[in-house]
Amino acid sequence: MADFVQKTVNKTAVRDLAAPIADVTSFDNLVGTVIADNPFGCVGYIGSDGEPVAPVVRNREHYTAKVDFLDGEGKRVGTVSLQSPTIAAFEANASEVLANAALAAAMGGEAVRNGPGETYYAQLRCHDPSGDDYYVTFTRKTVRISSYQDDAIRDAVETWADAVATLN
Known part of the structure; x- marks a missing residue:
């Protein structure tokens, strides 16, 4: 009988916000800024369908x-x-x-x-230069990074979040 062999280590980290994000407009502006500014240094790629995929995209909301x-x-x-x-x-x-x-x-x-x-939820998929995809999920009360392997990804998101007053 064959054993399962671990191939990757996917991590999750959560930041609880001191105060909920005030309203849906502020929430949308925050998410939109991440997509437009790409503060985590993600890279675009060509999807399995042959079409270009942006470095940061809304995955679910x-x-x-x-x-x-x-x-x-x-x-x-x-x-x-x-x-x-x-x-x-x-x-x-x-x-x-x-x-x-x-x-x-x-x-x-x-x-x-x-x-x-009221509650808000937006999950962004980010494509790291290493080729790995990871997720940054925003709610009114938390920011979650999931499915990342390299701690440098968490560090980059944390450094960015530290500079955003709404997320402290």
């Missing part, structure tokens, strides 16, 4: 809007959580629920956006 329904005394009588694939859908879906009078009547309260309860 989703955004969860929260709408609470409050009665006349300010007590929460219901809540709606809407997970959306893009920020545009996130905003459109939240607006739709806020404007839905039939839903508010059924819930028995006024619809109010719960900004602090």
Whole structure:
């Protein structure tokens, strides 16, 4: 019987943020800056389909809007959580629920956006000059580096994050 033989060592590191990222615009700006500025020194390559792939790309993302329904005394009588694939859908879906009078009547309260309860998630795939792909995942409360092998990758991301006030 053959044994499994370890071929790689993939690591994960997480930074918990002192304060959540304030809003979806700030979050999107942060993610967009990483893609545009490529602060980790990633490199583009040719994909298996023969097409060029950028050094840093959005791999996955989703955004969860929260709408609470409050009665006349300010007590929460219901809540709606809407997970959306893009920020545009996130905003459109939240607006739709806020404007839905039939839903508010059924819930028995006024619809109010719960900004602090909302969540954001964006995972970036980065292609290291060594040829390895790794992931930098942003949420409102954390930054995670995963599937990296070389500690120099973690060090590069950490050095960058140390210089970004929102991430300290």
